Amino acid sequence: MTKLAVRSVSQRYGTLAVLRDVTLSVAEGEFVAVVGPSGCGKSTLLRIWAGLERPSSGEVAVDGCPLEGPDPRRMLVFQEDALYPWRTVAANVALGLEIAGWPAQRRRERVGELLEAVGLGGFDGYYPHQLSGGMRQRLSLARALALDPEVLLLDEPYGALDALTRLEMQEELLRLWERTGKTVVLITHDVEEALFLADRVAVMSPRPGRLLDEMPVSLPRPRRRDDPALGALKGRVLEGLGVGRALAR
Numbered sequence: 001m002t003k004l005a006v007r008s009v010s011q012r013y014g015t016l017a018v019l020r021d022v023t024l025s026v027a028e029g030e031f032v033a034v035v036g037p038s039g040c041g042k043s044t045l046l047r048i049w050a051g052l053e054r055p056s057s058g059e060v061a062v063d064g065c066p067l068e069g070p071d072p073r074r075m076l077v078f079q080e081d082a083l084y085p086w087r088t089v090a091a092n093v094a095l096g097l098e099i100a101g102w103p104a105q106r107r108r109e110r111v112g113e114l115l116e117a118v119g120l121g122g123f124d125g126y127y128p129h130q131l132s133g134g135m136r137q138r139l140s141l142a143r144a145l146a147l148d149p150e151v152l153l154l155d156e157p158y159g160a161l162d163a164l165t166r167l168e169m170q171e172e173l174l175r176l177w178e179r180t181g182k183t184v185v186l187i188t189h190d191v192e193e194a195l196f197l198a199d200r201v202a203v204m205s206p207r208p209g210r211l212l213d214e215m216p217v218s219l220p221r222p223r224r225r226d227d228p229a230l231g232a233l234k235g236r237v238l239e240g241l242g243v244g245r246a247l248a249r
């Protein structure tokens with residue numbers, strides 16, 4: 001079943017055309033990565049699916065119905081963590097639960113589960129500035145997961161992390177996805193990250209962003225990062241992006 005869809009979606013900001021005639025669907029439980037040059041409208045597409053903005057033209061659907069607006073069943077996680085610095089780790093995770101009216105005891109239990117799940121057990125009383133970049137991203141993920149959303153919209157969540165932490169976070173995300181079966185859309189600049197994680201990679205053109213290619217990655221998981229088949233796919237994505245084969249090696 002199709003979870004998310006855009007059909008012939010275009011977005012303009014004043015005279016700036018950002019997305020042009022984009023049609024893309026994501027099946028329930030599917031992991032789709034979107035890659036494309038900086039400024040081609042990837043985040044815009046994610047904000048449209050989050051219900052934070054409406055396209056200038058085209059249709060946006062969730063579960064086959066026109067999208068109405070933001071909904072806790074679809075959670076967006078940003079590149080820069082959007083944590084509240086004055087709230088502790090536990091209080092950051094609890095925010096959505098507070099807004100949803102969960103009683104204090106249930107909130108505490110849920111926050112404990114979530115922090116364990118993302119490897120932050122024992123850090124409840126820390127403040128965001130006392131955490132590493134990777135820990136802050138784990139916290140952002142825990143907060144996004146609090147109300148058990150059906151869809152995770154991840155906007156380059158690991159872009160600011162060092163290479164090793166990034167690989168670790170990719171493995172964790174994969175485990176989470178395998179365990180929960182959530183629908184995931186991941187925006188990334190990192191073609192290897194896209195191919196390591198996703199069922200399908202959508203390749204976008206420079207602004208105004210159009211969909212150039214949709215590439216299924218049918219390799220079984222766990223994937224090996226040095227698998228030559230991944231290398232061949234990487235060549236195809238880079239070629240689509242106009243980067244050329246020479247860089248793929």
Ligand SMILES: Nc1ncnc2c1ncn2[C@@H]1O[C@H](COP(=O)(O)OP(=O)(O)OP(=O)(O)O)[C@@H](O)[C@H]1O
Pocket residue numbers: 013016018036037038039040041042043044045207
């Ligand atoms: N609210 C807005 N008002 C005006 N212009 C906007 C707005 N939001 C985005 N833009 C412009 O739309 C274009 C696409 O932005 P967007 O953030 O979607 O790109 P992106 O592909 O995610 O880029 P990056 O990979 O660098 O994060 C940019 O030129 C940006 O300046």
